[in-house]
Amino acid sequence: MSSVNYGSKRIVTGAGYGFRDWLAQRVTAVLMALFTVVLLAQVIFTSGPIGYEEWAGIFAAQWMKVLTFSVIIALLYHVWVGMRDIWMDYVKPLAVRMVLHVFTLVWLVGCAGWAVQALWRL
Amino acid sequence: MTELARKRPEFRNINALKDLPTYRLPAAGIVSILHRISGFLMFLLMPLFIWLFDNSITSEISFAQLSAAFGIGIGFVPGWFFKLLALALIWAYLHHFIAGMRHIYMDAFHAVGKEFGKSSAVATLVLSLGLTAVLAAKLFGLY
Numbered sequence: 001m002s003s004v005n006y007g008s009k010r011i012v013t014g015a016g017y018g019f020r021d022w023l024a025q026r027v028t029a030v031l032m033a034l035f036t037v038v039l040l041a042q043v044i045f046t047s048g049p050i051g052y053e054e055w056a057g058i059f060a061a062q063w064m065k066v067l068t069f070s071v072i073i074a075l076l077y078h079v080w081v082g083m084r085d086i087w088m089d090y091v092k093p094l095a096v097r098m099v100l101h102v103f104t105l106v107w108l109v110g111c112a113g114w115a116v117q118a119l120w121r122l
Numbered sequence: 123m124t125e126l127a128r129k130r131p132e133f134r135n136i137n138a139l140k141d142l143p144t145y146r147l148p149a150a151g152i153v154s155i156l157h158r159i160s161g162f163l164m165f166l167l168m169p170l171f172i173w174l175f176d177n178s179i180t181s182e183i184s185f186a187q188l189s190a191a192f193g194i195g196i197g198f199v200p201g202w203f204f205k206l207l208a209l210a211l212i213w214a215y216l217h218h219f220i221a222g223m224r225h226i227y228m229d230a231f232h233a234v235g236k237e238f239g240k241s242s243a244v245a246t247l248v249l250s251l252g253l254t255a256v257l258a259a260k261l262f263g264l265y
Contacts, residue, residue, distance in 0.1 A: 026229065029222050036219070052178075052185035059179050079168075082161045104165075111168045118176035 021081045028074035035071045059119060068119055076112050080104065149243035157221040160214035167211050174208075205261055212257050217250040 005011065042058050043050065058064060083104045091097040133141055147155070164171075177184040192208070195201040224242050228234055233242075259265055 026226055029226065052182045056179045079165055083165055086158065086162060111172055115172045115175060118172065118179065121180060
């Protein structure tokens with residue numbers, strides 16, 4: 001190892017986002033788990049068959065829209081951390097990995113936008 | 123530990139085609155790699171999931187069309203194919219969710235012993251595959 005530790009010879013270790021992302025994955029996971037329970041409870045406690053009216057009715061309530069929106073954003077971050085880890089583990093060439101990162105982000109943001117649009121059309 | 127019949131093999135420079143298929147992964151290892159695979163699968167199937175959500179809440183007509191898609195299909199894609207995709211999503215979500223909760227439990231309660239790792243991994247597989255089987259039966263009209 002070089003005794004010079006500045007400029008282009010500077011050895012920088014750690015990207016600095018590990019703890020934040022580790023915690024964020026758990027926090028978003030708990031939020032999504034709670035959402036699953038809330039949604040499941042509404043489905044289970046609907047008496048009679050669930051047709052369009054009952055199903056769309058669940059997502060028509062303003063509080064449910066806000067909760068679902070929060071979950072969509074949480075999912076965005078959760079999936080990004082997971083996918084970034086996957087690319088980081090298996091794709092070593094930097095150029096290829098960067099392309100995949102961009103693709104992943106565009107895919108996720110597009111999906112989130114579509115879901116939010118569908119949610120607020122109600 | 124009991125005496126080993128041969129020297130414990132070392133794995134340096136893991137060759138995907140030679141070493142991975144012959145290595146016996148412990149239960150916790152299987153749960154772990156399936157956690158990753160299920161996550162990746164859901165990432166790929168995300169547009170399908172949002173398409174289902176969109177059509178299910180937009181209007182009665184789209185809701186009915188969606189129900190029909192699972193029955194007779196859309197265009198040249200048969201109904202059972204949509205059901206299979208839905209089943210893949212169901213398994214992926216169930217496994218990822220249960221394995222994820224196992225992670226959080228181990229984090230919160232510092233339950234990192236080897237025995238607990240094995241028992242919780244087996245429980246994860248039994249629960250996720252069991253629920254998948256039950257929901258598959260419901261999905262394909264077995265009850």
